[in-house]
Amino acid sequence: TQLLEQSPQFLSIQEGENLTVYCNSSSVFSSLQWYRQEPGEGPVLLVTVVTGGEVKKLKRLTFQFGDARKDSSLHITAAQPGDTGLYLCAGTYYSGAGSYQLTFGKGTKLSVIP
Amino acid sequence: EAEVAQSPRYKITEKSQAVAFWCDPISGHATLYWYRQILGQGPELLVQFQDESVVDDSQLPKDRFSAERLKGVDSTLKIQPAELGDSAMYLCASSFSANTEAFFGQGTRLTVV
Numbered sequence: 641t642q643l644l645e646q647s648p649q650f651l652s653i654q655e656g657e658n659l660t661v662y663c664n665s666s667s668v669f670s671s672l673q674w675y676r677q678e679p680g681e682g683p684v685l686l687v688t689v690v691t692g693g694e695v696k697k698l699k700r701l702t703f704q705f706g707d708a709r710k711d712s713s714l715h716i717t718a719a720q721p722g723d724t725g726l727y728l729c730a731g732t733y734y735s736g737a738g739s740y741q742l743t744f745g746k747g748t749k750l751s752v753i754p
Numbered sequence: 755e756a757e758v759a760q761s762p763r764y765k766i767t768e769k770s771q772a773v774a775f776w777c778d779p780i781s782g783h784a785t786l787y788w789y790r791q792i793l794g795q796g797p798e799l800l801v802q803f804q805d806e807s808v809v810d811d812s813q814l815p816k817d818r819f820s821a822e823r824l825k826g827v828d829s830t831l832k833i834q835p836a837e838l839g840d841s842a843m844y845l846c847a848s849s850f851s852a853n854t855e856a857f858f859g860q861g862t863r864l865t866v867v
Contacts, residue, residue, distance in 0.1 A: 673855055673856070680861075681860055681861065682847075682858035682861045683797070683858045684858070685855055685857060688855045728796055728797070732854075734853075739810075739852060740853040741799070741802065741809075741810060741852070742787065742802075743799070744789075744796035745796050746795050746796040749794060
């Protein structure tokens, strides 16, 4: 299993501040996904990045895939209380014999204080 | 909008009892995953199916856990006997193929008492 290191593990910020969450690995991924999860619910897909160097924007969220496809970042501008949740990065990698697998980081728990 | 359906949403069971979870993936999705998630942590893969075949069950505790996807559509995950340490969220996800993005159900919260 290829590992994804996610940081920080916990983040508590004031409304209106900016933040960045990082997802790093020593391995190459064919694609990387970011999910947001609220307590008691399943993860909800935010974005998929596929191409090295790719940048995608979703309103106040900006996602970047590293040039070497080994790392990714999520940047939130002017955070709002509704952004509170567990943010998960997940990477798809080729595991051999024509098969792909999906592995998750440990998550970043974000709290945005009004 | 197509969704992954899971049932039950919540399950409380006594240790040593049997428990089963059901998952119906998005129609047309060949890949189905079962994950276990401890509160506040990332999901950990238990088993991955491609159609009706198991692709990876290396992290499935096979002495007590079993999973099947007999017709390559819906799937059942069973635990027998349940242990206190099995308390967790059990998540099912599906994807069109193994190298495309996965979509999750709402999960089953299992509490073993």
